[in-house]
Amino acid sequence: MTALSLAGCTKIEDGPLERITENYVFxxxxxxxxxxxxxxxxxxSILPNGYNRVGGDLLDAATDDAMPSRNAVSIERFTTSSLSALSNPDDAWSKNYEGIRKANIFLKNIDIVPVPAKIPFWKAETRFLRAMFYFELVKRYGGVPLVGDEVLDAEKPKNFTRNSFEECINYIVAECDAIKGAVRPDPLAAGDYGRISNGVVLALKARTLLYAASPLYNGGNIGGTADQKKYQGYANFDAERWNLAAQAANDLMLTGKFKIDGVTFNNVFIVRKNDEVILGYLRNNSSDLETNNGPVGYALASAQGRTSPTQDLVEAFPGLNGRDITDPVSGFVATNPYANRDPRLASTVLYNGVNWLSRPLQTYEGGLDKPNNNSTQTKTGYYLRKHLGNFATATLYSAQPHNFPIFRYAEVLLNYAEARNEYLTAPDASVYKVLQDIRKRAGITAGTTPGYSYGLKSSGMTKDEMRIAIRNERRIEMAFEEQRFWDLRRWKTAETVLNKDLNGMIITRNATTGALTYQKAVVGKISFANPRMYFYPIPYAEITKNTNLVQNTGW
Incomplete structure (x- = not known):
C-alpha cells in the first residue's frame, strides 16, 4: 500500500462505504x-494520524512541550481546562465506533469473496484494527461498551452499558494474542508495507499493558461512584501488571525484526520504509507539515508557523555528553545555548541561527522569523523541526513522505525499560542498556568518566532515579508523536506538570555588533484544573441517546 485512501476506486466512490449495500462491496x-x-x-484510514489534527494544531501543543502560535480555540480547551462533554476537539467516540462498525461489517461478509489466500490475513488485520480502535477509546474514556461482532445500526442505537476498564484491557490483549500468528510476518513485502504485521500486533499488546500498569489505572483511581471507579481502572495496585507489560515489550524485542541501530533519527520520520517504524499512517507525499508548521519569515514558502516548542522542552535535552545542562560538566554555555547539545534537539526544534531554506533562522526580536508585527509567529523563539523534510539548503518546500509513526521500535524499548524498572526494586542491566542504546543512536558521546555511560550512571541508580531518567528520555525521544499528552495522564502527574507557566527564549540582537543576548521568559500558562481531566467526558450526545451510559467522574 502506498497510501491509505480509496484513490483509483471508481465502483464505490459514489457514497460512504457503509451506505453502499453489502452485496455491492462483498x-x-x-x-x-x-x-x-x-x-x-x-x-x-481511521487509524491515528497525529499531524495538526486538533483544530489545526498538534496534540503536543496541549502539553508543556509546545504552545499554539496563534489563538487556537480548539487546542486551548485542554490548556485552559475548558473541555466539556459538549465541546471536545479530540472527541474520538464516534470516529472509533465507526471504525468498529466497519470492521464488524467486513468480518460478517468477507467469507463470500472468492480470494481464500488473502482472507485469513484480511480477517486478522480487521480484528487488529478493531482492537486498536478500542484502545484509542479506552485511553480517553476508560471502560467503554464492547459490542462484540454486532453490526450496530446508526439509525437505531442500542443501549449498551459500559464494560469495565479491566474487561476492555483483557479484550484488547486477548485479540492481540489470538491474531499475532495470523497476520503477515515481518519484514513485510514492499506491496504490503503499512499493513498489520506480527510486530504491529505485539506493539499494541505492549502499549496496552503498559497503560494498564501505569499509576492512573493501576489502583490510582480518581474517585467517583463504584461504577465510575470500575470504568476508570483497577481497584487495587498490582506490581505484576508491570511485569506483564515488560514481558510483552520483550516479546517484540526478541523477534529481532526491528532496530534503532543504524537508523538515522530524522530519517525515521521522513523515509517511508525503515527498520524502526513498526506501523506508520501512510499518506501521499505532501508539504502540508512544512506549510502548517514551518517558520513564517520565508516569503516563498508561505508557512504558518503554528507550533511553538517551549523552552521547557529545549532544556530537557542534555549536552552532547549526555549530562543534564544544569550539570557544570555538561558543556552548556548560556551565551551559546544550542552548541554541544544532544543532536536530537536540532532534529526536534528549529532555533535561532540554524540553516533553513538557505539562510539562518532569525527568531531574535524583530528578526525575519519573529517580526513582532501582529502576524502569527513563534511565541517561544522556536519552531517545529521534527517530521519536516530536510530543507536546510532548499528555497521552497517540496512534497515529502510524511507518515505518522503509530508504533516505532524506540517506544517499545522505552516501554520495556519503564515497565521493568517499575517491577524491580532497582533497575537491572537490561534497563540501563535501553537508555544507552537510545542515546548512542541519538549521537550522544559515550564519554570516559568512570561510572557514567552516555551521560547517565552506568550502575547504582535507584528505582526513582531511573524513573526520572526514563521519563525524560521518553519526553525528548518521542516529542511531537502524541506520547507526552497521554504519558502525563497515565503517570498521574498531569495535575502538577500541566499546572504552571510556560517559558520561551527572548533573544535580542545588538544592531551595531550583531551580538545576541538570551533571556528565558514566561510566555504563557497551562492549566490542568481538576482530576476529572485525566479522562475525557463521554460526549453529551451519547449520554442523552443512551441512558445506560454512566458519565466519567466530575463531568
Whole structure:
C-alpha cells in the first residue's frame, strides 16, 4: 500500500462505504477481492494520524512541550481546562465506533469473496484494527461498551452499558494474542508495507499493558461512584501488571525484526520504509507539515508557523555528553545555548541561527522569523523541526513522505525499560542498556568518566532515579508523536506538570555588533484544573441517546 485512501476506486466512490449495500462491496464474483480490499483500506484510514489534527494544531501543543502560535480555540480547551462533554476537539467516540462498525461489517461478509489466500490475513488485520480502535477509546474514556461482532445500526442505537476498564484491557490483549500468528510476518513485502504485521500486533499488546500498569489505572483511581471507579481502572495496585507489560515489550524485542541501530533519527520520520517504524499512517507525499508548521519569515514558502516548542522542552535535552545542562560538566554555555547539545534537539526544534531554506533562522526580536508585527509567529523563539523534510539548503518546500509513526521500535524499548524498572526494586542491566542504546543512536558521546555511560550512571541508580531518567528520555525521544499528552495522564502527574507557566527564549540582537543576548521568559500558562481531566467526558450526545451510559467522574 502506498497510501491509505480509496484513490483509483471508481465502483464505490459514489457514497460512504457503509451506505453502499453489502452485496455491492462483498461480491462473490469479485475474484481478486478488489472492492472488499478497498473497504478494508477505508477502515485503515481511521487509524491515528497525529499531524495538526486538533483544530489545526498538534496534540503536543496541549502539553508543556509546545504552545499554539496563534489563538487556537480548539487546542486551548485542554490548556485552559475548558473541555466539556459538549465541546471536545479530540472527541474520538464516534470516529472509533465507526471504525468498529466497519470492521464488524467486513468480518460478517468477507467469507463470500472468492480470494481464500488473502482472507485469513484480511480477517486478522480487521480484528487488529478493531482492537486498536478500542484502545484509542479506552485511553480517553476508560471502560467503554464492547459490542462484540454486532453490526450496530446508526439509525437505531442500542443501549449498551459500559464494560469495565479491566474487561476492555483483557479484550484488547486477548485479540492481540489470538491474531499475532495470523497476520503477515515481518519484514513485510514492499506491496504490503503499512499493513498489520506480527510486530504491529505485539506493539499494541505492549502499549496496552503498559497503560494498564501505569499509576492512573493501576489502583490510582480518581474517585467517583463504584461504577465510575470500575470504568476508570483497577481497584487495587498490582506490581505484576508491570511485569506483564515488560514481558510483552520483550516479546517484540526478541523477534529481532526491528532496530534503532543504524537508523538515522530524522530519517525515521521522513523515509517511508525503515527498520524502526513498526506501523506508520501512510499518506501521499505532501508539504502540508512544512506549510502548517514551518517558520513564517520565508516569503516563498508561505508557512504558518503554528507550533511553538517551549523552552521547557529545549532544556530537557542534555549536552552532547549526555549530562543534564544544569550539570557544570555538561558543556552548556548560556551565551551559546544550542552548541554541544544532544543532536536530537536540532532534529526536534528549529532555533535561532540554524540553516533553513538557505539562510539562518532569525527568531531574535524583530528578526525575519519573529517580526513582532501582529502576524502569527513563534511565541517561544522556536519552531517545529521534527517530521519536516530536510530543507536546510532548499528555497521552497517540496512534497515529502510524511507518515505518522503509530508504533516505532524506540517506544517499545522505552516501554520495556519503564515497565521493568517499575517491577524491580532497582533497575537491572537490561534497563540501563535501553537508555544507552537510545542515546548512542541519538549521537550522544559515550564519554570516559568512570561510572557514567552516555551521560547517565552506568550502575547504582535507584528505582526513582531511573524513573526520572526514563521519563525524560521518553519526553525528548518521542516529542511531537502524541506520547507526552497521554504519558502525563497515565503517570498521574498531569495535575502538577500541566499546572504552571510556560517559558520561551527572548533573544535580542545588538544592531551595531550583531551580538545576541538570551533571556528565558514566561510566555504563557497551562492549566490542568481538576482530576476529572485525566479522562475525557463521554460526549453529551451519547449520554442523552443512551441512558445506560454512566458519565466519567466530575463531568
Amino acid at each position: 461480491d462473490p464474483t469479485d475474484k481478486n477481492g478488489f472492492y472488499a480490499e478497498q473497504f478494508l483500506n477505508n477502515i485503515y
